[in-house]
Amino acid sequence: METDGHFARKDLLGLEDLSSEEILTVLQAAKSFQEISRREVKKVPTLRGQTVINLFYEPSTRTRTSFELAAKRLSADVVNFTVSESSAVKGETLVDTARNIESMHSDIIVVRHPVSGAPHLLARIVKSAVINAGDGTHEHPSQGLLDLFTIQEHKGKLEGLKVLIVGDISHSRVARSNIYGMRTLGLQVTVCGPPTLIPVEMERMGVRVTYDFDDALTKTDVIMMLRIQMERQHGGLYPSLREYARLFGLNRDRLNRAKPDVLIMHPGPVNRGVEISPEIADCTRSLILEQVSNGVAVRMALLYLLSRGAYGKAAH
Amino acid sequence: METDGHFARKDLLGLEDLSSEEILTVLQAAKSFQEISRREVKKVPTLRGQTVINLFYEPSTRTRTSFELAAKRLSADVVNFTVSESSAVKGETLVDTARNIESMHSDIIVVRHPVSGAPHLLARIVKSAVINAGDGTHEHPSQGLLDLFTIQEHKGKLEGLKVLIVGDISHSRVARSNIYGMRTLGLQVTVCGPPTLIPVEMERMGVRVTYDFDDALTKTDVIMMLRIQMERQHGGLYPSLREYARLFGLNRDRLNRAKPDVLIMHPGPVNRGVEISPEIADCTRSLILEQVSNGVAVRMALLYLLSRGAYGKAAH
Amino acid sequence: METDGHFARKDLLGLEDLSSEEILTVLQAAKSFQEISRREVKKVPTLRGQTVINLFYEPSTRTRTSFELAAKRLSADVVNFTVSESSAVKGETLVDTARNIESMHSDIIVVRHPVSGAPHLLARIVKSAVINAGDGTHEHPSQGLLDLFTIQEHKGKLEGLKVLIVGDISHSRVARSNIYGMRTLGLQVTVCGPPTLIPVEMERMGVRVTYDFDDALTKTDVIMMLRIQMERQHGGLYPSLREYARLFGLNRDRLNRAKPDVLIMHPGPVNRGVEISPEIADCTRSLILEQVSNGVAVRMALLYLLSRGAYGKAAH
Secondary structure, X not given: OOOOOOOOOOOEOOOOOOOXXXXXXXXXXXXXXXXXXXOOOOOOOOOOOOEEEEEEOOXXXXXXHHHHHHHHHOOOEEEEEEOOHXXXXXXXXXXXXXXXXXXXXXXXEEEEEOOOOHHHHHHHHOOOEEEEEEEOOOEOHHHHHHHXXXXXXXXXXXXXXXXXXXOOOOOOHHHXXXXXXXXXXXXXXXXXXXXXXXXXXXXXXXXXXXXXXXXXXXXXXXXXXXXXXXXXXXXXXXXXHHHXXXXXXXXXXXXXXXXXXXXXXOOOXXXXXXXXXXXXHOOOOEOXXXXXXXXXXXXXXXXXXXXXXXXXXXXX | XXXXXXXXXXXXXXXXXXXXXXXXXXXXXXXHHHOHHHOOOOOOOOOOOOEEEEEEOOXXXXXXXXXXXXXXXXXXXEEEEEOOHHHHHHOOOHHHHHXXXXXXXXXXXXXXXXXXXXHHHHHHHOOOEEEEEEEOOOEOHHHHHHHHHHHHHHHOOOOOOEEEEEOOOOOOHHHHHHHHHHHHOOOEEEEEOOHHHOOHHHOOOOOEEEOOXXXXXXHOXXXXXOOOOOOOOOOOOOOOHHHHHHHHOEOHHHHHOOOOOOEEEOOOOOOEOOOEOHHHHOOOOEOHHHHHHHHHHHHHHHHHHHHHHHHHHHHO | OOOOOOOOOOOEOOOOXXXXXXXXXXXXXXXXXXXXXXXXXXXXXXXXXXXXXXEEOXXXXXXXXXXXXXXXXXXXXXXXXXXXXXXXXXXXXXXXXXXXXXXXXXOEXXXXXXXXXXXXXXXXXXXXXXXXXXXXXXXXXXXXXXXXXXXXXXXXXXXXXXXXXXXOOOOOHHHHHHHHHHHHOOOEEEEEOOHHHOOHXXXXXXXXXXXXXXXXXXXXXXXXXXXXXXXXXXXXOOXXXXXXXXXXXXXXXXXXXXXXXXXXXXXXXXXXXXXXXXXXXXXXXXXXXXHHHHHHHHHHHHHHHHHHHHHHHHHO
């Protein structure tokens, strides 16, 4: 549980403005928390009597469960505050809801919201620590951190590694958080996907762009496949799922041409047979389940580091 | 945690039949619990091993969260048992559901139900303590108590204060609980709103009625604005939201004519710009967020006092 | 909490393949846990730091609450992971969801699923203990066990007792689990209902079939009424609810012709006036609420026994 403590922030809103020292502090803390979930008694008293609120404006059983388990294993009290789309429409504003929650003496608010920037608005108006659990198409920083943690576990380092991110870059908050974190830590990032799904600002972010998956995958240390959000894409941004799978799906044939120690990642949930073939999703080089596992450790680290930050503030 | 203990009831169903001594016992207990939520470790072992069930037949994230946090800070085990309208229709009766819950050895059942009187029916058939968290248009006693607590915090007394409650009195369980409690404690209550939204029994309840907000607000110590439930009103009981805001909305102009130390209250969620203007909702005289904060303390007090009552009974 | 320990299984998927010794081990453990829920402090540290996931693909507030309370009274951390029908359609497969949950270091997964056999599939792919909380029309073993426990409490024995199960046998996982358990323990089982609702394999299972409720009820020690699932039956498998109640409903007239010490059981929720008349559901011979109460004790026993099993495995 010892970290050198260079994480003096109130909130975690994104990886864009974190320093490499701050990111490494989270990864180091996560390493020490990783062991707790492997014990028979998976619980420490670290956050006993602290209140964590999961404020979710989008349904997300997986991410919510990961934060809920992280909080419970730290002995925090956690309450799920789910706002359905319908009640958000007729109900109070995000700001009023957040102020209400804070008035109940929350310590940390974990927020997922369909609007990019919503957690930043929240963070400005509440004294509680705010963790962005995904805002629109903007950032999903705890996912970016758990991906970095997982790569570091396997490669023993981060700087200088080559990462290829494949899929719908435009709409992916996972891609965006990873790109920010990876660029800060000195990884080389290439994105690949249909031209309609790659935003123009990539080169400004120090990211290479390619449309040729077959060529790009031969040179990379990590292949990160993104989920095609079939429920969201109705704009004809790519021709068909079959065509997408043919051009940008990861399968055995493609993998045979990658480095033998390439890491395969995916934030889940997986569309088997679309962006990744079933046999590759389940192969020994696939880290998909390790990512999920490390997600709990990273979120324990975040809750711990931000609660400590909150103490600091309260003492002022 | 010391109270003089004059609260020997099994249930809290409403403020109508509570004595002034009983109400003051709750407020006194709430004062001692208020401090717990301000600690770094917001948790005491008072109700360890007690089972609290939140039985909600209406969606209410705010009130449910307040009770859930109150229970958890007292170390009770709390389970949310939410019955959607659709499943209530095809499922078992309220009585059977309550008996089932009780059979799982619940200690306290917190119930919200769209039918006035439903918690009273429940209280008769279960041995568990029952707390009415809102029944139809009847009572919402924990809201009434937290409002009284909040006024007392600011005025240092309750007896003799003048309170003006503004809005849809007819459909407001918040207004009804406040009126009962305030009358018992010797406050002077005036209600104000469109004639179509003020019930005839007001004078029998010892309450003055006025339709002239501008006149009434000059003489009062507390202005309590009620929420216009825009999702419920389709009967043409008032002309339009704009017209409602003009006649019965609290804004800067109106507030300038009130006493300088007038308290502004609202049970939330607020319809900004309808019953209250945004600047007034957020001004220093507005106690809206303090009400939310005090709600947790009052609910901790209720859970504590009723669990003690339950012990008494079990010992017979 | 002492049991002789003859329960070396990883999972509880059904009663079909449990030995009589295994069933009796669960009932014996349940007896020791029953007392905990009757204490003022209903909580023991047995499963502290263990993670229980309620993975429900069908809405079931009652069964989920029973497992949730059982887990909390054993001090486990419990997370509800509810998958709505709609999100299951567009989301990941059951297998992927289970692997994800397990990656978060779950110890026990309690699963309800509309497809018969789904928990068995899960049990094969995860190392966590799996408890079947109802799969399609197949089994609901914790219900069967709590029914056996309840009968034993009242009759002091199980072997040789005559049980009559009445209703829609074909679609009842409750009936199926009871039949397996009862046959293994040497009870005589007769099923009764409309011919369209009794499956052909009954005789192979060692069960007698009758269509004459009035004749069968005179000779039985236990009458177990099943719920008519009015929301599911639209296939014209029986003429009408009134006709059903006339032929297969339990009422005062019928009960008068049964043994004076006959036990009346029903898994709930009850359709009053359909399969059982209100006065009989509430009469002193009805064990309906005791079944609910014993359900928590049986589920505590299962969580305890399977967590111990999980330890054993982890040590290999």
